[in-house]
Amino acid sequence: MQKEAAIREPLILGHKTYHDITEDVCRPIEDKAPKMWYTLFGIALIIGLYGVGCILYLLGTGIGVWGLNKTIGWAWDITNFVWWVGIGHAGTLISAVLLLFRQKWRMAINRSAEAMTIFAVFMAGLFPLIHMGRLWVGYWVLPLPNQFGSLWVNFNSPLLWDVFAISTYLSVSLVFWYIGLIPDFATIRDRAKKPLSKKMYSILSFGWSGRAKHWNRFELVSLVLAGLATPLVFSVHSIVSFDFATSVIPGWHTTIFPPYFVAGAVFSGFAMVQTLLLVMRKAMGLEAYIHTKHVEYMNIVIMVTGSIVGTAYITELFISWYSGVEYESYAFINRATGPYWWAYFSMMTCNVVSPQLMWIPKLRRSLMFTFFISIVVNIGMWFERYVIIVTSIHRDYIPAAWSMHFPSHIDIGVYIGTIGLFFVFFLLFARFFPVLALNEVKTILKGSGQSYKESPDYHKHH
Amino acid sequence: MSDKVIYVMYDDDEALKDSAKKLVSKGVKISEVFSPFPIHGIDPIIGIKNTRLGIMAFLYGITGLTVATLGMRYFMVSDWPMNIGGKPNFTYLDNMLAFVPISFEFTVLCAAHGMAITYLLRNKTLPGMPAQNPDPRTTDDKFVMEIRLNENHGITEAELDEMLKETGFFELDKKEIN
Numbered sequence: 001m002q003k004e005a006a007i008r009e010p011l012i013l014g015h016k017t018y019h020d021i022t023e024d025v026c027r028p029i030e031d032k033a034p035k036m037w038y039t040l041f042g043i044a045l046i047i048g049l050y051g052v053g054c055i056l057y058l059l060g061t062g063i064g065v066w067g068l069n070k071t072i073g074w075a076w077d078i079t080n081f082v083w084w085v086g087i088g089h090a091g092t093l094i095s096a097v098l099l100l101f102r103q104k105w106r107m108a109i110n111r112s113a114e115a116m117t118i119f120a121v122f123m124a125g126l127f128p129l130i131h132m133g134r135l136w137v138g139y140w141v142l143p144l145p146n147q148f149g150s151l152w153v154n155f156n157s158p159l160l161w162d163v164f165a166i167s168t169y170l171s172v173s174l175v176f177w178y179i180g181l182i183p184d185f186a187t188i189r190d191r192a193k194k195p196l197s198k199k200m201y202s203i204l205s206f207g208w209s210g211r212a213k214h215w216n217r218f219e220l221v222s223l224v225l226a227g228l229a230t231p232l233v234f235s236v237h238s239i240v241s242f243d244f245a246t247s248v249i250p251g252w253h254t255t256i257f258p259p260y261f262v263a264g265a266v267f268s269g270f271a272m273v274q275t276l277l278l279v280m281r282k283a284m285g286l287e288a289y290i291h292t293k294h295v296e297y298m299n300i301v302i303m304v305t306g307s308i309v310g311t312a313y314i315t316e317l318f319i320s321w322y323s324g325v326e327y328e329s330y331a332f333i334n335r336a337t338g339p340y341w342w343a344y345f346s347m348m349t350c351n352v353v354s355p356q357l358m359w360i361p362k363l364r365r366s367l368m369f370t371f372f373i374s375i376v377v378n379i380g381m382w383f384e385r386y387v388i389i390v391t392s393i394h395r396d397y398i399p400a401a402w403s404m405h406f407p408s409h410i411d412i413g414v415y416i417g418t419i420g421l422f423f424v425f426f427l428l429f430a431r432f433f434p435v436l437a438l439n440e441v442k443t444i445l446k447g448s449g450q451s452y453k454e455s456p457d458y459h460k461h462h
Numbered sequence: 463m464s465d466k467v468i469y470v471m472y473d474d475d476e477a478l479k480d481s482a483k484k485l486v487s488k489g490v491k492i493s494e495v496f497s498p499f500p501i502h503g504i505d506p507i508i509g510i511k512n513t514r515l516g517i518m519a520f521l522y523g524i525t526g527l528t529v530a531t532l533g534m535r536y537f538m539v540s541d542w543p544m545n546i547g548g549k550p551n552f553t554y555l556d557n558m559l560a561f562v563p564i565s566f567e568f569t570v571l572c573a574a575h576g577m578a579i580t581y582l583l584r585n586k587t588l589p590g591m592p593a594q595n596p597d598p599r600t601t602d603d604k605f606v607m608e609i610r611l612n613e614n615h616g617i618t619e620a621e622l623d624e625m626l627k628e629t630g631f632f633e634l635d636k637k638e639i640n
Contacts, residue, residue, distance in 0.1 A: 018498065018603035143537055152537040156546055161563040168571040175578045182587060183601070187498065190598035206582065207591025210600055214585045215500035217513045221581045224519045228570050239563050439499040439601075446476075 004104075010450035011105055013288040018442050021289075025438040026188055028284045030197075033431055036283065044423035051417010054410050055130055063133045065410045071403035072394055076411040077127045078243075079385040080418065083268070084124035085166065085240055086261075086381060089233055090269025091117025092173055095180075096229035099222065104444045105297050108289040111184075111437045112280060112429075113273050114177040119425040120272070121170045123418040128162075130414070158242035165239040169232060176225045182208045183218070184434040237265040244388065251331035251392030254319075260312035264381060267305035267351070270298050271377035278371045280430060289436055292365050299364035302377065306355025309384075313352060327397070335391045339404060343387050350380020466611040466619065469596045470626055471604050471633040475501045478605040481629030482507045485609075488625060489616060494608040496600040515584070519577035526572025530565045596635070604632065 016024075058065050068075055091113040098106035129138050140146075141163045143153050153160050185205035192198040208214070238258035245257035254260075274295065281290040320332040335344050354376050358364040395402045429435070446452050472478040479501055482492055492508045495501065505512070535554045538544065538561075543551045551557045582588055600606050611619060626634065 022498075022602045143533065150542040152542055154544065154546070155534050155538050155564060156544070156551075156557065156560040158563075161567070164564045164567040164571075168567040172570060172574040175574060179578060179581070183499075186593065186595075187601040189593065190595070190601045202593060203589055205593070206587035206589055207593050208585075208587050208601075209593055209595040210496045210498060211594075212495040212497070212501070212504055212508060213510050213513075214587070215497065216505050216510055217515055217581055217585060219500050220513050220515055221577060224516055224577060225574055228519075228523075228574050231566070232570050235563065235566060239567075242563070442499045442603075443502075 004447055006453065008448075009293045010453050011108065011289075011293065011448040012441065012445055013291055013450050015451040016288060016445060016449060018445065021436075021438050021442055021445065022187055022191070024286065024288070025184075025434050025436045025441075026191055028430075029188060029432060029434065030191070034283075037427065037431060041424065041427045044420045044427060047420025048417055048424045049420075051414055051420055054413035054417055055126075058130060058410055058414065059133070059135055063131065065408060067406045067408040067411050069403050069405075071396060071401050072390060072405045074393065075386075075390050075405045076407050076415060077131045079382065079389050080415050081124050081127035082240055082261075082385045082389075083382050084120045084127070084418065084422075085237065086265035086268045086385075087272045087378075088117040088120035088124065088169075088173075088269065089237060089262070089265035090273045091115070091120075092169075092176075092229050092233040093266055093269065094273070095176060096226040096233065099226040100230060103297075104448055105294050107437055107440045107444055108286075108294055109273065109277060109298075110440075111177075111180065111433075112277060112435050113269075114173060114180075115426065115429045115433070115435075116272060116276060117173050117269075118170065118177060119422050119429075120269075121166065121173065122425070123422050125166055125170065126418060158239065158246050161239045162243060165236045169236045172225070172229055172232060176222075176229055179218070179221055179225065180437055180440070181433065182206055183210065183439045184437065186210065187438060188434060234262055237262045244392075249392050249396075250320075250325070250327040251335070251388065253328075254316060256312055256315060256319075260309065260316075263305045263308035263312065264351075264384060267302060267309055267355070268377060268381035270302050270305070271374040271381070274298055274302075274370055274374035275378065276426065278367055278374070280435065284430065284435060286436060289441060292367070295367060295370050296361075296365050299358045299370055299373075302373070303355050303358035303364070306351060306358075306377070310352035310355075313348065330395075331392055334395055335387060338391065338395065340387065340391045340394070343383050343391070347380055347383040347387050350376045351384060354380070465639050467637045467639055468609045468611070468622065468626070469635040469637070470607045470609065470629070470631045471597065471599075471635070472607070472629075473604055473632040475499075475605055477630065478607060479504055479507065481626075481631070482607060484629060485625060489614075490609060490622065490625065491613045492607055493610050493613055496595045496597075496606040496608070498601050498603060498605075501605070515577055515581055518580050519573045522576025522580075523569045523573030525576070526569040527565055529572070530568035531561070534561045534564065 066075070066077065091110075094106050094113045095110040098110075129135055132138055141153060141160065143155075182205055185201050186208035189198060189201035189205045192201055238261065241257035241261035244252035245254055247253060277290055278295070281287055317332050317336075320328045323329070334340075354373050357373065363369050390405050394405060470481075472481065475497065478495065478497070482495070482504065485492060486507055495504055495508060497504075504510075531554075538551050538557060539554050545551075549556075554561075595601060596606055596608065597604065609622065611622075614622065
């Protein structure tokens, strides 16, 4: 049994036994869903269906229904894409990077954060696909032999790197998540009383029996997957940033993009995790497992990555002046003082100022304040991508071509729709899946549980 | 050949580990342990070797890297060399840097999926497989040790019962199997 310092706050509050953990996690799945769940699900579904409607209209009519023009060929779609991919990054960071660092607090949040990752990457993947306009030829992005002779996709293009990065990221995250879910599904299966749910969970649990050898393999597979997912998560957002950084557009052509984007992704992802978990812990009665300490740890991550993002903004600004390139400096002066100053201002306030408030222990331990900041950060990070993408291209080299981007209602509908669809997926997950890695949480009960830490023989040697 | 299986249930992981240690030191062979979560340190006690799935992941990764390298060399260099912005692809090395991201992604893709599939196949945990844990509580808060009489020829059933009683188990269940 692993011991930890007595002054460390316990990760599991109250006097829980192994059985209590099973009960606490499985009860919301086995009980009838509360009215609130149906209400939220209904709202999310309506918004999601509206989004689907907008997408169908877009596919039927063409990309012209977006507010794009000759100068601004990329705007909301790619902004939303990068925003969603960024949100996805927290899940893998929590489950993979924190596993490698042996951070035990990840166990209470990794399952739902990974679910969030997967659903966020689904939403992200939608945007490049619908931007093709002709969804049905989406498979052309793959290097498949075709009827046009020796025509292959361009492996020198960051857009193709992105295809590989996002699909690898999505499928590897999915596998990582599912491998962890199998033993927990087995727990639900063995408790299930209704024949239908017994059948469903026994299919989902793949016949898991918890043999010692299987657990031995399970631990190694988790470790190796974490080892593979860690560089993967850094590579994915680096590659997303290459979409811009490898171009020659002032404002995009920036060598600090990869680390800056990765930090921003983790920053926004943790904010989304906070938004979701603060509601979920309350709604599902998981306050003993996800409590102030977990929130505080996540706020520290937000503070650190927010500071990196802030540093990157200032560096960018400084370098644009220091480079002596007129176009480069103009891109940044225009960002801050041009017609999109309000977007730049929102980005700076939400992403640079707000995380700095987390230096104050009282604030970063306040759940209401955290929830508020998490929303602010989500908004700020959306503006960051909008600022980078739109302000860099709306005034190019020829003033005659200068233009403004105004989103059409389809732009807005598709974006809002993806938020709806995301919540549809997440609510289904919260209803039918174990939202806590319950069997993993049991492994830390004796080391980090409150009742064990307070018992007199905790610090005796075994 | 008929055999008798004894399922000894404990309500604590440490209790199971301690008694497994005692039993093994008395020469009892424990054929299996079922638990709701990994019991750290049980593997060497009951003689379970460390898995070699890590080596497999490495091999799958190498395979992915090779496929990606050969593939991109074929697509971009030999089959249809594209001249992009005056930077032609005459050799693989000319263009290697542009191939790094996909080589990496494909390596990870193959390693992760190859290992995951091997893991599921080796465990025989696949959709539709029946559960084999002797008691539904072993996925909740109980820990079960499986001892087979046929694997313990030197020990009589009575002797074994005596040894087990000393370990302070939670429940004991015996089953005849043919």
